[in-house]
Amino acid sequence: MDMFVVRGGRPLRGRVTVSGAKNAALPIMAAALAANGTTVLHGVPDLVDVTTLSQVLRSLGMFVERRPDNSLALTAVDEQRCLADYELVRRMRASVCVLGPLLGRRGRACVSLPGGCNIGHRPIDLHLKGLRALGAQITIDRGYVFARADRLIGTDIYLGGSFGSTVTGTCNVLCAAVFAEGVTTISAAACEPEVVDLGRYLNAMGARIEGLGTPLLRIEGVHSLAAVEHTVIPDRIEAATLLIAATMAGGRLQVDNVDAQHLAAVIDVLRMVGVGIEIRDRTVIVTAPDRIRSLDITALPYPGIPTDVQAQLTALLSTAEGISVVTDKVFPDRFMHIPELMRMGANVRREGASSIISGVKTLSGACVMASDLRASAALLLAALAADGESVIRRVYHLDRGYERLEQKLNQVGADITRVADLPETMPNSLQLSEAEQQPLAVDASDVPPPKFLSKGEFDRYRTPQ
Ligand code: EPU
Numbered sequence: 001m002d003m004f005v006v007r008g009g010r011p012l013r014g015r016v017t018v019s020g021a022k023n024a025a026l027p028i029m030a031a032a033l034a035a036n037g038t039t040v041l042h043g044v045p046d047l048v049d050v051t052t053l054s055q056v057l058r059s060l061g062m063f064v065e066r067r068p069d070n071s072l073a074l075t076a077v078d079e080q081r082c083l084a085d086y087e088l089v090r091r092m093r094a095s096v097c098v099l100g101p102l103l104g105r106r107g108r109a110c111v112s113l114p115g116g117c118n119i120g121h122r123p124i125d126l127h128l129k130g131l132r133a134l135g136a137q138i139t140i141d142r143g144y145v146f147a148r149a150d151r152l153i154g155t156d157i158y159l160g161g162s163f164g165s166t167v168t169g170t171c172n173v174l175c176a177a178v179f180a181e182g183v184t185t186i187s188a189a190a191c192e193p194e195v196v197d198l199g200r201y202l203n204a205m206g207a208r209i210e211g212l213g214t215p216l217l218r219i220e221g222v223h224s225l226a227a228v229e230h231t232v233i234p235d236r237i238e239a240a241t242l243l244i245a246a247t248m249a250g251g252r253l254q255v256d257n258v259d260a261q262h263l264a265a266v267i268d269v270l271r272m273v274g275v276g277i278e279i280r281d282r283t284v285i286v287t288a289p290d291r292i293r294s295l296d297i298t299a300l301p302y303p304g305i306p307t308d309v310q311a312q313l314t315a316l317l318s319t320a321e322g323i324s325v326v327t328d329k330v331f332p333d334r335f336m337h338i339p340e341l342m343r344m345g346a347n348v349r350r351e352g353a354s355s356i357i358s359g360v361k362t363l364s365g366a367c368v369m370a371s372d373l374r375a376s377a378a379l380l381l382a383a384l385a386a387d388g389e390s391v392i393r394r395v396y397h398l399d400r401g402y403e404r405l406e407q408k409l410n411q412v413g414a415d416i417t418r419v420a421d422l423p424e425t426m427p428n429s430l431q432l433s434e435a436e437q438q439p440l441a442v443d444a445s446d447v448p449p450p451k452f453l454s455k456g457e458f459d460r461y462r463t464p465q
Pocket of ligand 1: 127161307308
């Protein structure tokens with residue numbers, strides 16, 4: 001396991017390039033299961049999640065190869081297989097994206113339920129509802145989803161849930177519906193750019209999907225899909241993370257390979273808190289102000305502020321002048337980063353699906369623990385801004401979803417070192433002065449007993465036994 005040692009307080013200056021979008025690449029790779037021939041994908045980031053899905057696809061009879069030009073080639077060589085095993089699926093929830101393509105193309109699928117998740121409750125009931133509506137027979141047994149359909153029939157499907165639309169649920173239902181007889185409509189479909197990218201890829205293969213980017217999709221079924229070459233869209237979450245990094249660390253950063261439209265909500269937030277943003281074609285230039293203003297924000301499905309940037313924005317607002325409220329309406333429990341940010345001096349109080357942040361002028365370096373992908377990014381951003389040295393443990397979460405992030409940041413002025421997280425390599429990040437190391441000059445007999453303990457009970461606790 002690796003950890004980062006980050007020396008904060010170094011402004012970022014120069015240019016960085018955003019990689020292809022993880023959350024577009026994963027469902028598109030899964031959809032390649034449904035293609036005739038060899039699919040070639042450009043812009044697939046080199047990430048642990050991509051490696052994990054490649055393993056899942058290989059176990060499903062696909063030949064998956066990273067070519068010298070960095071494209072990813074995928075060919076189905078054994079279409080009899082239909083089992084996505086727990087050992088692989090539990091490592092990455094997005095493995096569930098194989099369900100729709102397998103069912104649509106191979107008529108059956110046996111996919112492990114993904115299990116628990118650090119960002120909150122993540123059921124797949126809507127995925128199953130949509131596939132059942134198309135005529136699939138689905139049972140859950142021994143932790144697996146067993147799905148079967150000799151034929152799928154087009155129908156009208158409402159895919160909204162209590163927390164809005166579902167991104168990978170829309171992907172799964174879409175990938176099955178392209179093979180359904182007749183016309184399918186999906187209302188309350190997810191409008192995220194990653195779903196649109198999947199839809200464009202399917203259409204390039206011969207699918208007939210209309211309404212991409214809107215909540216109402218109309219799909220006319222086809223018999224087969226012919227493999228194509230496709231370039232994955234830039235990662236809007238990585239782009240947002242880099243813009244926030246430069247804002248927090250200070251400086252002026254040019255971020256290339258950005259679709260600014262996909263980032264409209266985040267750019268609006270940054271401008272509202274006082275950040276300088278200049279948009280030029282596929283580039284965004286960010287100029288950090290001395291100190292940002294506070295703001296109340298809510299993470300919502302697209303085109304709202306993405307939940308995948310909520311943690312990073314929380315880190316940012318923890319240094320704002322004034323009080324901010326951050327609410328997450330997509331994952332109302334996605335707040336594992338807060339206690340760790342508080343170790344760095346942030347002043348945050350959780351209230352249900354919101355956090356109330358009283359901005360501090362500076363954060364201080366500390367040893368913190370990453371709990372999930374975007375929480376790791378938030379801690380890294382806080383460490384870039386903090387006074388002194390921070391240690392971020394469990395950065396394997398970050399490696400799941402960001403391609404060479406620390407290298408990209410180091411190239412523009414950050415000071416991040418990756419080291420093995422072993423007790424002997426653990427730097428002493430807390431360096432106390434001699435005076436601070438003196439025991440507190442308090443005589444224990446001066447301490448009054450707490451109200452709920454009698455004097456006798458208190459003495460028993462106080463006296464070492
Ligand atoms: N939901 C249901 N039932 C379902 C599916 C979802 O109630 O069947 C609820 C979820 O519990 C959640 C909300 O609907 O409250 C949205 O979940 P969604 O299904 O949209 O999430 P997802 O498809 O599992 C994708 C991304 C996440 C991202 C969310 C929201 C991929 C591979 N993952 O997950 O990305 O946070 O959409 O935008 O696309 C990340 O990259 O760090 C990440 C977690």
